[in-house]
Amino acid sequence: MKKNVFIILLAFSFVSCNSQTKDAKIKKAVIDKIDKEITKKSETKNDTMDFKIVKTDAEWKAQLTPEEYTVLREKGTERPYTGEYDKHFEKGMYVCAACENPLFTSDTKFDSHCGWPSFDEAIKGSTVYHKDTSFGMIRTEVMCAKCGGHLGHVFDDGPKETTGQRYCTNSVSIKFLPAK
Template identity: 45%
Template sequence: MASNRVDVVRVEKSASEWKSTLNAQEFQVLRQKGTEPARTGEYDKFYPTEGHFVCRGCGTPLYSAKAKFDSGCGWPAFDKCYTGAVKTEVDNSFGMRRVEIMCAGCDGHLGHVFENEGFSATMERHCVNSISVRYVKEQKEAEEGKVV
């Protein structure tokens, strides 16, 4: 039986190689774990009915348009991701526990996932920087699920 998972291809680049392919803001967020200011990203209030979102750094498919919802947090929010496309790391900076989400293809920083807030059936809110992703109009059919 064939799996309906996203094919993740690892992309390894040096900092100088990333700097040559990303603009300064993309590099700061994706490679240095920065955060764009709330309510400034191009996808904050963007709700397509079809298509998907890919990593801006390496093109790995991450989220379906159907997984995006309005959480009011000021950043794009998704309640699930393509299985195997997003990985996590516990972030204990700033005196609190957060779960960082990163692209499984290139380790690019996407944002953080918050649990048990009640926004959706998955009980996950992936709070993603717009600059970390790019919208693609074509539909991508793949298994989706929780990351934590």
Template identity: 50%
Template sequence: MKNSILILLITLCFSCNSSAQKNETKEKETYPVTKTEAEWKAQLTEKQYYVLREAGTERPYSSPLNKNYKKGTYHCAGCDTPLFKSEHKFDSGTGWPSFDREIEGNVAYGTDTKIGYTRDEEHCATCGGHLGHVFNDGPKETTGKRHCINGAALKFVPSEE
């Protein structure tokens, strides 16, 4: 009797269809700016393509925008949508450009589980390009958020002051 129950439990455990076992393909979202992969490859540098289109991550401290303290706006390198203002940029010490807030409506969010745990992913709301991730360890005196963004995903547009 005990053996029968044990076999039943083991069979039940292995026959369960958990979400981790599902290999569903997500339907791709559509964005106002869409291009073929060939068009993106022709427009972007190799590093920009890797970050924006393949959701890659540049090496920390490799972007000149990390230590850029000029006044201006950071735009999407893929479609030129304004994403972050320089007044909201801060030095997080992580090696990537960091901001405490985005330009509302221009950044979209998703979930990233590629490295074994869940992170909040950020992408351009206009072209869908991967930007980076947002964390809850930013400046407490402002928003408490740290938008950790790949410099390769950004284009800096200086203010005309």
């Protein structure tokens, strides 16, 4: 319902601002600036689509649970506050559920109260980024650098005393390895 209301309001705003009024120019400038920032962020973070592990859909379906397949391969999202690692704070490492690529350490995890596991930093080189314009939003998708599995999105509203970033991650896309 909210999505439909948003789409209707968005369509109305574009129709009512059809002429190049001052408001329309300002809206376009803001959208262009956001678009450039995301593109710049992706480029500076080595956005590459060449993955070391490449499998067919049939191979992924045989390896992953249906929920893992939906999130990791079809870019799905688990419901908030339902994931295994949302309130999980043991010492250890979080790895990709599809290929076991090390992604996050427990010392970068924090409770963002968003309903998904949140980290303020990924292990260097473990993730790649892609501009995501689905659902009428502009976001930065985070994927495993080794297999291309969808992990979640990164936002610039994380803890300011650290990196300022919030890697909003699906629990089903990661597995936890406890510290030894």
